[in-house]
Amino acid sequence: MKVFDLHQDLLYYIIDNPNNVSILNEYKNLNIDKFVFAIFPFRGFYKILDVEEPLIYTLRGIEIAYEIEKEFNLKIIKGIEEFDEGNIILAVEGLYFVRSTYEVRIMNRLGIKVLGLVWNKDNLICPHWNSKNDYGLTDLGYDVVKTAISLNMTIDLSHASDRTFFNVIENFKQNIFVSHTGIREISNIKRNVSEDMIYEISKINGIVGIAFADIFLSKATLTDIAKYVSKLIEKYPNTLCIGSDFYGISQEHKIENLSKPNDLKNLYLELKKYLPDEYVNNFFYNNAYSFFKRALKFSDVKD
Ligand SMILES: [Zn+2]
Numbered sequence: 001m002k003v004f005d006l007h008q009d010l011l012y013y014i015i016d017n018p019n020n021v022s023i024l025n026e027y028k029n030l031n032i033d034k035f036v037f038a039i040f041p042f043r044g045f046y047k048i049l050d051v052e053e054p055l056i057y058t059l060r061g062i063e064i065a066y067e068i069e070k071e072f073n074l075k076i077i078k079g080i081e082e083f084d085e086g087n088i089i090l091a092v093e094g095l096y097f098v099r100s101t102y103e104v105r106i107m108n109r110l111g112i113k114v115l116g117l118v119w120n121k122d123n124l125i126c127p128h129w130n131s132k133n134d135y136g137l138t139d140l141g142y143d144v145v146k147t148a149i150s151l152n153m154t155i156d157l158s159h160a161s162d163r164t165f166f167n168v169i170e171n172f173k174q175n176i177f178v179s180h181t182g183i184r185e186i187s188n189i190k191r192n193v194s195e196d197m198i199y200e201i202s203k204i205n206g207i208v209g210i211a212f213a214d215i216f217l218s219k220a221t222l223t224d225i226a227k228y229v230s231k232l233i234e235k236y237p238n239t240l241c242i243g244s245d246f247y248g249i250s251q252e253h254k255i256e257n258l259s260k261p262n263d264l265k266n267l268y269l270e271l272k273k274y275l276p277d278e279y280v281n282n283f284f285y286n287n288a289y290s291f292f293k294r295a296l297k298f299s300d301v302k303d
Helices: 010-015 018-026 054-071 101-109 139-150 162-171 195-203 222-235 261-271 277-297
Strands: 003-008 032-039 088-093 112-116 154-156 176-181 207-210 240-242
Touching (some): 010 018, 010 032, 010 054, 101 139, 112 139, 112 277, 139 162, 195 222, 222 261, 261 277
Parallel strands (some): 003 032, 112 154, 207 240
16 A cells, blocks of 8 residues: 555644654554645634735645655655655645745745645635635636746646536646545535535646545545545546545544544545456555656646
8 A cells, every 4th residue: 555645634634733643653664655734824724824924834734745855765756756765745725825926936846736726715816615705716816826837846726616617627737636625526615625626626637635524525434535536546546535634524523534644544545345456546645646747747738
């Protein structure tokens, strides 16, 4: 079992309790070869959310990621040449400080390769999934996505509104993915993607990471999830991936036996009951690997 996890809120997990970072010592044994390290641009959560300084929090998050790289002997992937031996892909979860494409270029120089357009609060790029006013991808948003793709960055549509999702899919045909989501057919909220949306992503060689929490998958057990996800994997063998979100989920929303990196082997064994090894390995690793390899190499021919 080799794991490529499309979404880990590790920063959020360690920010109030730096000792939690020791979990990274286990990653090599757990065969977590690569993961996306999400930088949450706010401090606090919900009632105590500090929305004033997203740039500052993002910059601090980047610095913490580089400290982690040194301390735990992991490698941040900043380009295709570091991809095979690298482990960490840096992501920003919401572009709340972006006012022009300059900020995108700066983020790229700092090693960010995933731009999550939005979190659970509207911004100048696009509205979030539960917005009262779904205005879709803005003109600035369009420029930001275009610039990012030309710099071999990727665009994460998790948390984005439906209109944004389709605006992006229609206008851009590469480097687009959804890092952590559930499935509307199981848990019918707009935070999740529908099977039709998975189909749309598959058509542009994108990927979709499945997150493990009851808000994403309803009150399903590990066995229910394996059964349902295995059917989806059969339909989309090159699209679905792990996007665990293990550290972004509060205790009451966790799924029993599927709430921490060490539990991924439970899912692995369960899926192998329903699927050939090749499909299970695609889901755990190969699909994400191929997507990022393509994205980091992509070259846009310009006139
Ligand atoms: Zn999230």
